[in-house]
Amino acid sequence: xxxxxxxxRAAGRTRGVPEATVARLPVYLRALHALADTGCDxxxxxxxxxxxxxNSAKLRKDLxxxxxxxxxxxxxEVSLLVDQISRALGLTQRWAVVLVGVGNxxxxxxxxxxxxxxxxxxxxxxxxxxxxxxxxxAGLDIRHIDDLDRVVEEEQVSIGVISTPSAAAQExxxxxxxxxxxxxxxxxxxxxxxxDGVDVRKVDLALELQILSFHEQRKAxxxxxxxxxxxxxxxxxxxGGAVTPLPAPRVDDAREVVGQ
Amino acid sequence: xxxxxxxxRAAGRTRGVPEATVARLPVYLRALHALADTGCDxxxxxxxxxxxxxNSAKLRKDLxxxxxxxxxxxxxEVSLLVDQISRALGLTQRWAVVLVGVGNxxxxxxxxxxxxxxxxxxxxxxxxxxxxxxxxxAGLDIRHIDDLDRVVEEEQVSIGVISTPSAAAQExxxxxxxxxxxxxxxxxxxxxxxxDGVDVRKVDLALELQILSFHEQRKAxxxxxxxxxxxxxxxxxxxGGAVTPLPAPRVDDAREVVGQ
DNA sequence: ATTTGTGAAAATATTCACAGCG
DNA sequence: CGCTGTGAATATTTTCACAAAT
Numbered sequence: 001x002x003x004x005x006x007x008x009r010a011a012g013r014t015r016g017v018p019e020a021t022v023a024r025l026p027v028y029l030r031a032l033h034a035l036a037d038t039g040c041d042x043x044x045x046x047x048x049x050x051x052x053x054x055n056s057a058k059l060r061k062d063l064x065x066x067x068x069x070x071x072x073x074x075x076x077e078v079s080l081l082v083d084q085i086s087r088a089l090g091l092t093q094r095w096a097v098v099l100v101g102v103g104n105x106x107x108x109x110x111x112x113x114x115x116x117x118x119x120x121x122x123x124x125x126x127x128x129x130x131x132x133x134x135x136x137x138a139g140l141d142i143r144h145i146d147d148l149d150r151v152v153e154e155e156q157v158s159i160g161v162i163s164t165p166s167a168a169a170q171e172x173x174x175x176x177x178x179x180x181x182x183x184x185x186x187x188x189x190x191x192x193x194x195x196d197g198v199d200v201r202k203v204d205l206a207l208e209l210q211i212l213s214f215h216e217q218r219k220a221x222x223x224x225x226x227x228x229x230x231x232x233x234x235x236x237x238x239x240g241g242a243v244t245p246l247p248a249p250r251v252d253d254a255r256e257v258v259g260q
Numbered sequence: 261x262x263x264x265x266x267x268x269r270a271a272g273r274t275r276g277v278p279e280a281t282v283a284r285l286p287v288y289l290r291a292l293h294a295l296a297d298t299g300c301d302x303x304x305x306x307x308x309x310x311x312x313x314x315n316s317a318k319l320r321k322d323l324x325x326x327x328x329x330x331x332x333x334x335x336x337e338v339s340l341l342v343d344q345i346s347r348a349l350g351l352t353q354r355w356a357v358v359l360v361g362v363g364n365x366x367x368x369x370x371x372x373x374x375x376x377x378x379x380x381x382x383x384x385x386x387x388x389x390x391x392x393x394x395x396x397x398a399g400l401d402i403r404h405i406d407d408l409d410r411v412v413e414e415e416q417v418s419i420g421v422i423s424t425p426s427a428a429a430q431e432x433x434x435x436x437x438x439x440x441x442x443x444x445x446x447x448x449x450x451x452x453x454x455x456d457g458v459d460v461r462k463v464d465l466a467l468e469l470q471i472l473s474f475h476e477q478r479k480a481x482x483x484x485x486x487x488x489x490x491x492x493x494x495x496x497x498x499x500g501g502a503v504t505p506l507p508a509p510r511v512d513d514a515r516e517v518v519g520q
Numbered sequence: 521a522t523t524t525g526t527g528a529a530a531a532t533a534t535t536c537a538c539a540g541c542g
Numbered sequence: 543c544g545c546t547g548t549g550a551a552t553a554t555t556t557t558c559a560c561a562a563a564t
Binding site: 022029031053089095107114115117119120158182189190191192205207208210213214216218 | 277283285286287289291294313348351355369371372375377379419443444445449450451457463465466468469470471473474476478479480
């Protein structure tokens with residue numbers, strides 16, 4: 001993801017780890033930590049694959065991109081694999097991140113223990129609302145966005161999290177980039193424009209539900225038996241009651257990423 | 261996504277919309293709504309593609325899976341496209357969802373306006389903590405998890421959102437499935453085991469940061485100039501060596517999806 | 521005996537580039 | 543003309559299946 005940036009190539013051979021693999025490494029890492037916590041020293045690709053929810057061939061292929069860290073006939077040493085995946089992901093250092101937008105969601109993110117436990121340190125919280133500056137959340141003072149440059153430099157921040165309303169997100173992204181941030185995690189439901197060299201990943205809460213909606217509908221259609229001429233067919237009643245003949249409701253959205 | 265389920269096929273031809281396309285439809289829908297709000301009646305694939313952050317060939321191919329709704333030489337009528345995508349995604353009905361786990365994140369999700377504005381209605385909030393039952397959040401009473409079955413049936417709920425601690429997530433998923441839910445959005449950083457026919461999508465906040473970490477590291481390496489002979493290369497000890505001075509930090513994680 | 525690591529095959533996804541329609 | 547819709551060409555990802563290693 002991260003836009004449609006082409007992978008770097010060297011002499012015709014694709015260099016580095018495939019993007020699809022990168023996206024799964026954190027899942028393996030999670031599974032390995034869980035295994036380690038149960039006192040497990042070694043795992044087979046099959047066991048780890050089950051724990052990670054993928055098939056074992058895929059897991060082995062993925063790991064093979066990092067090097068050859070298994071023992072044939074035995075499996076993988078958990079702690080070694082944890083180290084290698086951590087290294088591959090760049091988690092041997094603790095990244096400083098700034099979080100911009102301390103609304104409903106930003107508040108929750110600020111308190112998210114998973115960030116700290118998985119390699120990240122929130123260096124500062126920012127909000128544009130002068131009212132909220134100085135407020136203390138999760139042990140951190142909310143600072144004004146105008147301090148961004150200074151903090152990013154002083155704390156060597158390279159990752160920014162945006163949890164502002166959509167309307168503010170692009171402006172915040174610009175300021176983050178300007179300040180020197182080169183990776184952005186965007187929770188605002190909008191597309192960000194950033195220069196080359198800056199990576200953006202997005203998390204869109206409702207989008208995931210909409211994907212589930214698609215599959216729900218498909219399941220309902222199948223249960224009802226293929227009818228209509230071309231698949232999508234007429235939408236009758238089935239589960240979910242309100243068979244709105246009309247398109248999805250629309251309420252003013254651009255307000256807040258999270259907020260009532 | 262949603263496990264490794266094979267697409268349904270009919271008579272050799274792949275029936276339905278490719279998964280990659282489904283995942284982008286909500287993005288197009290968002291962009292179209294934004295365009296509509298600016299009073300735009302028609303868009304070209306190029307314009308919409310820019311607004312959605314994809315390339316225009318991909319956009320056209322994606323839309324072609326829904327049917328032929330554009331006009332050559334002109335573009336797409338915004339409102340028609342909104343209708344067609346909404347229909348394809350199953351958003352012509354308003355889905356009822358239940359949310360289980362009203363911690364820090366669950367609280368934020370309960371108040372998320374984007375759910376309501378994009379086709380979903382939170383039918384009820386649940387928590388296992390008896391202390392919190394009865395508490396009112398975002399206009400909804402927190403109910404005890406034991407009421408789940410009743411609510412799911414009465415309100416025709418087919419989608420569940422899990423925002424409990426990891427440790428509780430599987431148990432909650434089991435109860436959701438048992439109650440009749442067939443789609444789950446999981447915010448707990450763990451893999452869920454569900455029967456065939458149930459779709460799961462996950463959102464893992466820290467995972468996204470870890471992916472960014474990978475790319476940050478790569479950028480840093482490149483900036484420092486390629487060293488070592490073949491890229492990742494020379495990590496001193498091949499195999500076996502904990503070459504890392506220190507692996508990623510580890511703190512008790514399994515506590516809460518969000519919470520300090 | 522097992523289980524890894526991996527070529528080769530199959531399936532998906534993306535991009536190109538242009539015929540064809542309005 | 544301009545722009546869509548789509549075959550054909552690429553690229554990427556997944557899966558198979560087995561030789562090699564312990």
